[in-house]
Structure formats: C-alpha cells, structure tokens
Amino acid sequence: MSARIHNFNPGPAALPLPVLEQAQVEFLDFKGSGMSIAEISHRSPLFEEVINDAVSRLKRLLKAGDNFRVLFLQGGASTQFAMVPMNLLPAGKVAEYINTGTWATKAIKEIEILGKPHKVIASSADRDFCYIPKGYDVSQDAAYLHYTSNNTIKGTQWSAPPVSGNVPLVSDMSSDILCKPFDINPHGLVYAGAQKNLGPAGVTVVMIREDMLDRTPKDIPTMMRYTTHAEKNSLYNTPPCIAIYLVGLVLKWIEETIGGLDSMEKRNQQKAEALYGYMDASGFYRGTADKDSRSLMNVTFRLPSEDLEKKFISEATKNSLGGLKGHRSVGGCRASIYNAIGPESVNSLVEFMKEFARKNG
Ligand SMILES: *Cc1c(COP(=O)(O)O)cnc(C)c1O
Numbered sequence: 286m287s288a289r290i291h292n293f294n295p296g297p298a299a300l301p302l303p304v305l306e307q308a309q310v311e312f313l314d315f316k317g318s319g320m321s322i323a324e325i326s327h328r329s330p331l332f333e334e335v336i337n338d339a340v341s342r343l344k345r346l347l348k349a350g351d352n353f354r355v356l357f358l359q360g361g362a363s364t365q366f367a368m369v370p371m372n373l374l375p376a377g378k379v380a381e382y383i384n385t386g387t388w389a390t391k392a393i394k395e396i397e398i399l400g401k402p403h404k405v406i407a408s409s410a411d412r413d414f415c416y417i418p419k420g421y422d423v424s425q426d427a428a429y430l431h432y433t434s435n436n437t438i439k440g441t442q443w444s445a446p447p448v449s450g451n452v453p454l455v456s457d458m459s460s461d462i463l464c465k466p467f468d469i470n471p472h473g474l475v476y477a478g479a480q481k482n483l484g485p486a487g488v489t490v491v492m493i494r495e496d497m498l499d500r501t502p503k504d505i506p507t508m509m510r511y512t513t514h515a516e517k518n519s520l521y522n523t524p525p526c527i528a529i530y531l532v533g534l535v536l537k538w539i540e541e542t543i544g545g546l547d548s549m550e551k552r553n554q555q556k557a558e559a560l561y562g563y564m565d566a567s568g569f570y571r572g573t574a575d576k577d578s579r580s581l582m583n584v585t586f587r588l589p590s591e592d593l594e595k596k597f598i599s600e601a602t603k604n605s606l607g608g609l610k611g612h613r614s615v616g617g618c619r620a621s622i623y624n625a626i627g628p629e630s631v632n633s634l635v636e637f638m639k640e641f642a643r644k645n646g
Pocket residue numbers: 296360361362363364388433435436437457458459460478479481
C-alpha cells in the first residue's frame with residue numbers, strides 16, 4: 286500500500302483504508318451471491334440488508350429516535366437547497382437563513398429562484414465569512430432556520446447548533462456530519478452530500494423528523510417530495526447502490542473501529558489542535574478563520590505570499606501530501622482533515638510545514 290498518499294482533498298475526499306479494503310475483497314462476489322454489489326437488484330434481500338444496516342447505524346450514531354427517518358437521495362447537497370423550501374415551507378410562512386459562506390449563499394439563491402418568502406437573519410459576509418455570527422433573532426413563527434454547520438471553503442464551523450426556540454433547524458452538514466456528537470432533536474432536517482465525511486460521491490443522506498413530512502405539498506414532482514422517498518425506504522426508484530454500500534462501511538468503521546462519535550471527536554480535536562497549534566506558533570502560516578470559529582474539518586491558511594503558496598502546494602504534492610490548494614474562489618491553502626484522515630497524516634503535514642517554513646521563512 287506504499288503508493289497511497291496523505292490525502293487532504295476537500296471532496297470527494299479520503300476514505301478509511303479498512304473501508305476500501307473490505308470493498309475490494311467483496312467487490313467480485315458480494316456475500317456469496319456470485320455478483321458484485323454493482324450488479325445486484327436494489328430490491329433483493331441482500332441490498333435491503335445493506336440499506337437497513339446503514340440506516341440503523343446512522344440512527345444509533347446520532348442517537349436519533351424513531352421519529353427520524355433516514356433517506357438516501359441523489360442530486361447532491363445542491364438539490365437539497367431547493368428541496369428544503371419546496372417541501373418544508375407552507376404558504377403564508379417565512380423561512381429564515383444564516384449566511385456563513387459560499388454554500389449557504391447557494392442555498393439562499395435557490396429559495397430566491399423559487400420566489401418563496403425568506404429572510405437572512407445573520408451573515409458574516411462583512412468580513413468575507415471568516416467567522417460564525419453570534420447575534421441573531423429567530424422569529425418564533427418562522428417555518429425553519431437554515432444554517433450550514435461547517436463552511437468547507439471558508440474554514441469555519443458552528444461549535445453548537447444555533448438556538449432557535451421552537452423553530453425547527455435545517456442544517457447542511459455536508460462537510461462535518463459525524464465529526465462529533467450533536468443533538469439532532471431540534472432539527473427538522475439535516476442533509477449531507479456523502480463525499481466529504483460519509484463515503485463516495487453519488488448519494489446524499491437526509492435525516493428528516495416525521496412531523497416535517499406532513500408539510501410536503503402534493504403539487505411538487507414525485508421525485509422532489511420527501512414523502513415519496515420516506516414511504517419507500519429510499520427505494521422508490523433505483524438508488525445509488527454502491528455509494529450506499531460504502532456509506533454503510535464507513536458507518537461501521539466509525540462505530541466498531543473508532544468507537545463512536547465521542548472517540549471521533551477526540552481524534553478530530555487532537556488533529557485540529559496539532560495543525561492550528563503549530564500554525565499559530567509558526568509566525569509563517571496564518572489561519573484565515575477567527576479562532577473561535579475555526580473548523581475541525583477544513584483548516585484554511587495563507588503563507589506570506591502567493592508565490593510561496595504555489596511552491597508550498599507543489600512541494601507538498603511531491604512529498605505525498607495532496608489536496609492542499611484552497612478553493613479556487615478564495616486561493617490560499619486548505620487542509621481538509623475529515624474523519625478518515627488519521628493523526629499520522631496530520632503529523633506528516635505539520636513536519637513538512639515546519640521544514641518548508643525553515644527553508645523559506
Ligand atoms: C460540498 C458541499 C456542498 C455541495 O455538495 P454537492 O453534493 O456537490 O451538491 C454543499 N454544502 C456544503 C457545506 C459542502 O461542503
């Protein structure tokens with residue numbers, strides 16, 4: 286396995302090695318069926334076991350009660366930007382949003398396109414989204430409050446969900462779901478494209494509270510209704526079978542190898558502290574997010590010049606440290622240290638950063 290690099294890609298991102306190895310072993314003959322998981326019917330008992338196992342594991346990890354349903358959908362997190370207001374915003378109500386970056390802005394753009402009533406109650410646009418807003422007032426008759434729990438591009442993260450009283454929260458958790466325990470109960474819905482912290486691209490996990498399903502109107506297309514997918518256990522049409530299978534293996538790895546979300550959080554905190562701690566002490570690298578808003582998952586930073594950033598990324602790549610380029614919209618550098626990234630990868634990165642600063646500082 287010597288050819289595998291330390292993979293800091295922002296998404297699609299690294300998967301745990303034991304997951305890839307199990308998939309490799311099972312790929313040609315899934316559980317004695319003589320077929321690949323890519324070749325079996327989504328309505329076969331074999332696949333039903335795969336999807337039900339993934340559902341149970343996710344609910345166990347999040348301590349979600351029977352009033353939560355797990356859906357495996359397609360179209361990425363980006364489709365949820367539209368599905369959420371189409372389903373959860375009844376006539377006469379207003380949806381509220383907190384704008385913390387590129388993805389939140391895109392979610393707001395979709396409700397604008399739909400022409401539905403909405404209000405942005407807080408934003409960190411004034412300082413290029415380098416912090417999580419602290420003051421906001423949620424109207425108690427809002428249909429829901431949408432927030433982005435981790436801002437993949439700007440490198441900020443909510444340390445705890447916003448406080449919304451009786452208003453159901455809706456969260457885009459694409460880049461930090463399962464990185465630490467969180468209370469799902471005040472949420473009416475959470476969604477996450479799998480390709481950052483849950484598995485490969487091609488499936489979006491939605492967890493929806495049952496009372497939210499009552500809001501779905503009858504006049505939206507079948508595939509866009511949460512009720513369609515909830516009633517059929519995500520098997521209304523052909524789901525992305527391989528992606529769901531891999532998500533199941535990742536959930537098994539979190540439960541059985543890591544030991545659940547408390548251990549996951551500890552591991553993620555240690556990784557983040559190693560990286561931020563060194564950066565802050567270095568006098569060479571500069572974190573771009575406010576300290577109290579920093580993400581455990583996406584560490585964004587600058588070097589003294591853009592030329593040095595280019596050199597840094599290119600030399601890192603030669604040293605088997607991949608994916609460190611910042612998003613094309615913001616430049617700079619970003620190390621995505623999702624769940625699958627082990628502490629040894631972060632340590633290798635810190636060692637490389639030290640050496641680079643010594644030579645170029
Ligand atoms: C990557 C990302 C998205 C977009 O996900 P797609 O599955 O590509 O649509 C949305 N929100 C956040 C927070 C992301 O990190």
